[in-house]
Amino acid sequence: MRNMRVRLSVSLVLAIVIPALVAGAMDKKGDVEKPDFEALRWMIQDVGGTYPSEYPGLQLSKELRELEREYRQLETQPEANSVVFLKKYEELLRKATLANPFLKKNPILFVVRHQYKPDHHNTETMFQTGEINTRSFQGGGALKIIDFARDGKDRTILASEKGVIRDPEVHFDGKRILFSMRKDVDDDYHLYEINSDGSGLRQITCAKGVFDIDPIYLPDDDIVCTSSREPKFCMCNRHIMGNLYRMDPDGANIRQISKNTLFDGHSRLMPDGRIMYDRWEYVDRNFGDAQGVWTTNPDGTQHLIYWKNNTGSPGAVLEGHIIPDTQQMLCIFSSCHDRPWGALAIVDRRLGLDGRPPVVRTWPADAVDLVDVKGGIDTFRKIKLKFEDPFPLNSKYFLGSRMTGKGEEMGIYLVDVFGNETLLYVEEPGCYDPMPLAKRERPPVIPVKRDFANKTGVFYVQNVYLGTHMADVRSGSVKFLRVVEAGEKRTWTHANWQGQGTEAPGMNWHDFGNKRILGTAPVESDGSAHFSVPCDKFVFFQLLDENGMMIQSMRSGTVVQSGEVTGCIGCHEERRSAPPPAKQETMLALKRSPSTMDGWYGAPRFFNYMAEVQPIWDKHCVSCHDSGKSAEKFINMSRDRGMIFNNSYFDLWSRKKIKVVGAGPAEIQPAYSWGSHASPLVKLLRRGHSDVNLGKEEWDRIITWLDLNAPYYPVYDTNFEDNLFGRAPLDTKKIKRLGELTGMNCDGKMSAMLLSFDRPARSRCLEKFKDVSDPAYKEALAIIEEGRKILTDNPSAEMPNFIPCGDHQRRQDKYAARLAVEERNREAIRTGKKNYDREFD
Template identity: 55%
Template sequence: MRTSLNYSIILFFSILAFQSIKAAPVNHLKNEIHSGKIDLPAKLLIIVRNQYAQDHHNTATLFQTGEINTEKFDPGAALKILNTKTGEVTSLLETKTGVVRDPEVSFDGKKIIFSYRKNIDDCYHIYEINADGTQLKQLTFATGVSDIDPLYLPNDQIIFSSTREPKYCMCNRHIMANLYRMNPDGSNIVQLGKSTLFEGHSALMNDGRIIYDRWEYIDRNFGDAQGLWTVNPDGTKHAVYYGNNSNSPGGIIDPRPLPNDNKMLCIFGSCHDRPWGALALIDRSKGVDGKEAVVKIWPEKSRDLIGVGNWDTFMQLDVRYEDPFPLSDEQFLVSKSLYLNKESNHPNKEKMGLFLVDMQGNETLLYEDKNQGVYDAMPLAPRFRPRNIPTARKFDESPGYFYVQNVYESTHLEGVEKGSVKYLRVIESPEKRTYTQPSWGGQGQQAPGVNWHSFENKRVLGTVPVEEDGSVYFEAPSGKYLFFQLLDEKKKMVQSMRSGVIVHPGETNGCIGCHEDRLSVPPTQTKMPLALRKKPSKLSESPNENRIYSYMRDLQPVFDKNCVECHDFGKEAGKELILAADRNPYFNASYIDIQLKKQITTVGGGPSEIQQAYSWGSHASNLVKVIEAGHYNVKLSNEELEAIYTWIDLNGIYYPYYESAYPNNPAGRSPITFGELNRLGELCGVDFKKLAGHNRKLGAQITFERPELSPCLKNIQANSEAYPEALAIIQKGKERLREIPRADMEGFIPCEEQQIQLKKYMQRMLVEKKNNQAVSEGKRIYDVEANN
């Protein structure tokens, strides 16, 4: 399988049409390549395949068997070697029915690791092959999961991303992946990342750490929480690197460090696009967000898009780059779109060619395949092996530890007096393990509906004391996706994290402060922080505190006891605010009315930027101000006040579970069907389609607990022909809820389909437990054994 490089270096008029390539430099560099003035590696490893089909997220390139977008799998790919001296192209592995992707060359240049899916019925597994094409070996075998993005570690272990802990993005239905590690022979696969969304495109830094792109959000919008993170090879010390609080670009992905500099090459892309975009060079010493850190960007005009618009702003580019790889601090290999510009009428506008780009702005087309795109280019040669960072964790179920040196060492704490923070609340953001087809329109698509506009449910694990000097030290459950809130003496939120942290068994993780300047020098300490002079604080082990938060269980009883006597349907105060418990197709009456009438100030699926202390939550909410000022003769206990504060500070959440008992009905929650709801709308003159999202204008129109009080019935006379039929539809919903409780009720059981999904999740967790046990005991366990 050989073709000529002469065919692939395009010197015709089509080159002149590329807006970002200047004709003179291209010809000049082309001549230098052939004259030997540019010292390209003798052999380049490349992938030839079709561009991934566009999907709803730039991470959704798996098209995994059995998932919602399987049919987008586009087969036909090859792992090839491009000889830059002779122009010959040799195939190591070709497939007409599958896809080869994500190669990485070993440190000695003798082996190649990659991800391979043989056909649409298969899933991606990790394979290894010799550089001469011999001894193809499969390393991972788990069924029903995708293993991608493998990476050799300095100790020859292998990092990769995988869907082995099945979870789905909260704003849609796409399966996500986390970081894993295994031995060179494929044994002892253990999970390193626990974020609730996607961790991928990992690369090895010069100091031995891993850099990867992470998509995550807590109380943030779905599209602009994709930045670069670092982690040690054992999974400890996950930390933000760049772009965690950027609204645009929506995806900062595919990082590669320069070989002799502390700068990072990466792609500035969009959420709802393929994994391509502008090519950017970041100097993190100049900033962890924004333009200041961007030393160079291709095309240069895309610099004006940084921090402008939203998560999809970079989709307007008419030239896009993908899979960068630095050959030196001055020259980079990168895939680049050939025919994407608006003037092009090429039949394959998404086709990518292999380019050499340099810091002077020159871009040279090195290779264009006749039919498909060229990706993942890198030298097939020995390379630098960074130091090995030793393991600093256990592989059991023991806890980890967090400390904060001084919570007041922070940005965005205006108006917060030292000594005013008394507690730190620890919260878990659980993963979403199932999905429904119908959705609720929050600040993104919730399938099923979970909250008014934010995406996550939450579990309060407890609070720990903050010492007078601002220090905190506590024990935390390992392997959980956690975030923290600072609380005052009333346990009202002062400030909240909107990103997650992970601690592994036996790991101690910490920070200088809360939202501290990550480029600042830690303050000089002459004394040991007070919290570190004691044993770590323990979180509450109360079962009530460790349940996932439920609006109906944990807050509504406060309203039932103190408020509903006046704030009910048909009451005068109810005209101002309904606080009744009655469920409707999506949530309940009080929840909808409080949200609709903006009685609480929350961030919802909030902005990417860090928010100021006191700017949202219980301190900023009108509902709290009214209650604390004294509302008629209502006197709430401290426990009841804390229940209200906690709910608001958790961002006004509602459902405790992502699972559903009514997966095919409106919002994945309603006990009445789409047909029944539409008919009810016809009878009552209410367009219920407009009520299935947080932009609705009407309060609750249905009360399943008391059907006759349903506000939608007021539109028709009780003695009309329409009334009995309309009432019967609502009563049918009441009866169904009695028979099949939904997720905001006691006795809830997920639907049968989701029970199967949950069973798969539990099976995978058992495999993970066995693998960790094998590591702890010095044994070896393989996918084949685990699957048996």
């Protein structure tokens, strides 16, 4: 144990104490701008001490001293040729680096390809067939090896003239290579395996219309990858997402092991057998800063945050690797709207799960100044020489791809903790995914903790009062725990509503999601809860008081596998902490069977504002707060449907009568800070307003709507996919004409309530007309009445008898087909059989 502590201490010293010597040493072209003798000296001494008989440390140190003397003379001679001198320094740096015996122990495997074309988000590198960005695919590449024990001789294992080879993974035996390949623009990424000598190429997956990328070997030789086999799209745009899937070594019985509503990628095996991956998901929060590093067991149980769930900048943390013999992570600090590259960083989660303190080192050194809880989602786009595909060789030396300074060209670099960055190899169009072609130790196999019965799993909470931002919650005030499902987005439109970001189609005023209440569970007097939840649901929890009002809410999601039992200490508790001593031997909630989900005023369904809330306003409010009535100046509570929302929803939001978090900040919010407890509407009604007397269920519906973040639409499907906001019944031509007639901007955000399709003559855009016989008035009214007829014949998504458009029905059919394949594969596992992709295509 003492030796382990010493090693960890040395690692921390190297990462923190050694100054960022390379700061300012590189110019934006990637050339050495100023020699860094101290960094080079540290490296020579380190390698020489490790390999005293194999490394020419004494000779290199002598050459370094001579170069330093020459530099001192150069400083006194302004007319001297500094370019020539810097060339000498670069040559010595490269010589000292390539002489490292560790670098010669094994060949280096890498990929040659073009840099991915820029797109909406750092996850968008697949350009899947049949999707919005398919034509961004650019082929041409190879899987190669370079051997520095043989003077840097390179060899091609596999080439593809029109395709892309990516994401290689070396088997534990060092002889086989797993990778993803797409043969051309009409193909999709599938998994392949090949021997390191180029023989034995075999295809493992072949499903049509989906991608399989980022494969890794598990300790039992099963394979995990990221795949779009559950076809869903990012809620803030229109791009295909992916989750983690596991399969047998031969590609049989592919099954989903993560259920995040967005993207899980860059899986890496941890020394203890768990999987580390980066995860993009947002529940009631900003889309751009919600991409951190998570872990899971290989069977899909125990998905847990590792680092960065509540830090604004960097917008994304990608490609996490545990550095050998440490508890530190090597990763990329990236941006939301960028390629998957950025600054190279070392994170030590023992120093915290968020914020600046855990970041012990970055390349470039000043990139650490961009880390900020409240920072911007794209701050790391500022990095001039970006890194990608890091691979830690040991605690001091790391391989990686880095910009060479020639446009977006990427080369293979060796980076060390002393401050040296040495270009090892480059060829056009760029080099990626460097790693040793070598044997490695198998981590332990973690036993399976789930079944495939597709039923329920069990959650327990030890004490809901434990955790950050719960200090002001009085013990005994939490009576219930509500379980809410966040739905996936299965369809998209080109037209969009700009809430906190791009909603395509529009869903809510400010955030992106739809919600379905699965049920509630009681919270015992000791703060414990124990309940079962259907498997494969991306859920979050809310704490409720005796009136059913939300005290605190998760703004991230979780999932339980069939047969899994999982739990937590408290709510937003410090994930590195141990539970406090128990006051009694067993949590009260565990003395009974787990509570089952009982729905909410009926079977679970996605929340629909028009169906669940508007009838209350119709009964109690519109007699005064209606169009043309005196109280309309305060708020209009009528149900009249506009371009995207109805009158009451639009006014409650725009007039700030409600206080909800929307797509809010990254930080955890204090208890009672938003929702029903904080909303002016509820305060007004609780004080008493006119003769309004709400029943218990009516109260419950209002406060539940607010505590769910005030959603409007129940589904992403629409029948007006080409029209304004993806929701308006009128097409662009008619809306433009309406604007010409009324002199109003009828296609902007605030125009959403200029029209009433329920009562066209009461449309606000018609108020300018004083004479109803005016031809312009009649034409404008006729256009709005046409919209009413369209909605009558073809009801929109929040109305009864809604039917999605043809494209959305097609996407829903694909989703259902893929779900059926998933079920058949799980059935095969239950019955000891094998299913393969080829059997379903």
